[in-house]
Structures are given as structure tokens and as C-alpha cells.
């Protein structure tokens with residue numbers, strides 16, 4: 156159901172991951188989030204980190220806040236995006252060195268940055284039937300929700316990515332494993348929705364990426380079926396987003412510069428979600444026409460208008476230009492403005508992420524003004540609050 160974005164045009168958000176403060180040195184290292192929250196040092200650093208993320212997003216004028224993935228450990232290139240999940244699933248063994256280059260990683264070797272990512276993955280074996288998970292996404296949301304009146308989006312890796320990032324020693328095939336994981340993850344999302352989260356985000360169905368790599372074990376139709384099992388029943392309770400991109404480990408694109416969503420869009424459109432997020436900045440609006448043409452009108456589209464892969468902060472005029480081009484194909488009330496992917500995972504500094512968020516909202520305000528929509532106040536761009544006197548002319 157539309158909830159956080161109901162009846163709103165051109166609202167802004169970012170994908171999820173934000174750069175960790177350097178002083179946030181505590182990590183869970185496999186412990187439940189609740190255990191971390193009961194340790195003084197972890198609790199203080201985690202909650203202070205959330206407060207910093209809220210303040211930065213408020214100063215930038217962002218509409219839908221994210222928690223920055225603050226529960227994830229400080230691992231190489233965002234390893235914890237994956238390991239946070241597989242370290243907390245009944246049926247998975249301990250993480251071990253088991254290099255298993257998958258899909259777009261398969262052509263990488265020593266000397267490539269992505270090889271370092273692969274070497275540090277430490278994937279587990281699936282040792283027995285997949286049972287309960289302990290992701291505690293509801294607890295993650297409850298930690299940040301009292302800090303703001305704005306909706307907060309908590310996101311989590313999909314069962315689809317996890318199904319590739321482990322060694323299947325139990326199920327007869329990978330699709331059977333995927334369905335078991337999808338069912339287990341569904342319970343986590345329901346706990347988050349039942350806690351009152353106004354929206355939630357499931358990250359990376361494997362549809363678009365697997366189409367770039369031949370000879371996959373699982374078909375696009377099967378990915379759709381499994382994803383819809385993963386999100387079953389959720390739209391009755393809250394707004395459901397599905398995030399997609401072309402890679403974010405250390406801000407690296409995992410596919411060709413001209414990789415297109417076109418063939419994947421008819422399948423993505425079958426996902427039982429309210430909002431689909433798609434890249435738009437890094438590929439310079441390559442697929443905007445396809446988004447407008449193929450995605451059904453009952454879904455909203457969150458388009459990336461700032462890149463997580465570049466350190467150069469986009470100028471507001473540049474962001475506005477991309478938004479105008481997206482509007483040629485997508486109605487304003489269906490268009491949400493975001494980043495292509497998260498700013499964390501060793502991508503950039505906190506300052507880069509902060510100023511990219513400001514540019515995103517300044518660019519949105521330019522277009523809002525043109526369309527007669529209310530502009531959003533951006534405290535960080537308020538000349539009256541500048542510490543240096545502004546000189547006319």
C-alpha cells in the first residue's frame with residue numbers, strides 16, 4: 156500500500172547505506188543486534204551514529220530518511236551487507252574462506268579491487284534446513300524512529316543475493332534453497348511491518364543482474380516467484396520498496412557501462428511491490444523511456460539522480476536536468492528522487508554523502524518550483540544560517 160509516499164510528488168530519499176563515522180568502532184561480529192544494544196559502548200556509538208545520520212538528512216531536507224545501515228559491521232567494501240544476514244540464519248555454518256566468484260565477479264582476479272572483495276567475503280556452508288533468522292529489522296527501525304517525525308526506510312539484502320553467497324551443501328538445487336530463504340526472510344519483514352514501519356526496502360532481486368550473465372541456475376520467472384514469496388502479505392500492512400542497482404561494493408559498477416534494464420523490466424514489473432528503485436545517474440538516464448513504458452502505473456519509480464560512484468558532487472542544475480528528463484516518461488506523482496545506490500560500503504566520505512544529499516534536494520526544488528509544487532526547506536542551504544557573511548553581487 157502507498158503509505159510514506161501517498162499523494163506526494165517528487166519526494167526525496169537515498170538508498171540506505173551511509174558512510175560510517177570514523178569514531179563508530181564497535182561492531183556486532185555475529186552477535187544479535189539486541190546483544191549489541193545491551194553493551195554500553197555499542198549502544199552509545201550505534202545510537203549516536205543514528206542521530207548523526209538523522210541530523211545530516213534533516214539539514215539536507217531529505218523527505219524519507221534512511222538508517223544508513225548502522226547495524227552493519229565495518230567490513231571491507233560492505234561485506235556486512237551480506238554477512239549480517241547469513242551469520243544470523245539457522246542452517247548456515249560459520250563464515251569460512253570459500254571463494255565463490257559469482258556472475259559478474261567471475262572474470263575478476265588478483266589485482267582487481269573486486270578480487271579483494273571476493274577474498275574477504277568468507278562465505279558459509281548451508282549445513283541443514285534453513286530455519287529462523289535473527290535480523291531484528293524491527294529493532295533497527297525502533298532505534299531510529301523516535302529520533303524524527305519523518306518516515307524512516309529500513310532496508311535489507313534480499314534472500315536472492317544470499318542464495319548466491321553461500322555453498323549449498325543441503326538442498327537439491329539452488330532454487331530450493333532460494334525458496335527456503337525467501338520464506339524465512341518474509342517473517343522478518345512482517346515483524347518490521349508489524350512494528351509500525353511506514354515502509355521497508357528489499358534489496359536486489361537477481362533478475363536484472365543475472366540477465367547480464369549467461370547460464371544461470373535460476374530463471375527470471377523463478378526469481379519473480381521467489382521474490383513474491385519473500386514479500387507475500389506485506390503490502391497489506393506497509394509500503395514495500397524493491398531496490399535494484401548495478402553494484403555498490405566500494406562504489407564499483409559490476410557490469411558494462413551501457414548495461415540496460417530493458418529486458419529485466421517486464422519481470423521487475425511483476426514483483427509484488429509498491430516502489431521499484433532503478434539507476435538513473437551513473438548511466439545518464441539511459442533507461443528512462445523504458446521505465447515509463449514498461450513499469451505499470453500502479454507502481455512508483457524511484458530513480459537515482461545522484462551517483463554513489465563519483466566523488467564529484469553533482470550541481471543542482473545537473474540534478475534538475477536529469478529529473479526533467481525522467482519526467483518526460485514518468486508522472487511527477489509516480490516519480491521519487493533518490494541516489495543510484497547507498498553512499499556507504501567504502502564509497503565516499505561523510506562530507507561527500509552530505510553534499511550529494513543537499514544537491515539532490517536543491518535539484519528537486521528547482522523542478523518543484525517549475526511545476527508549482529511546494530519547495531522543501533534546506534537548512535544547510537539557508538544563507539541566513541551561513542557562518543560567513545554573504546556578499547551581494
Ligand SMILES: [Zn+2]
Nearest residue numbers: 399400403496
Ligand atoms: Zn544498490
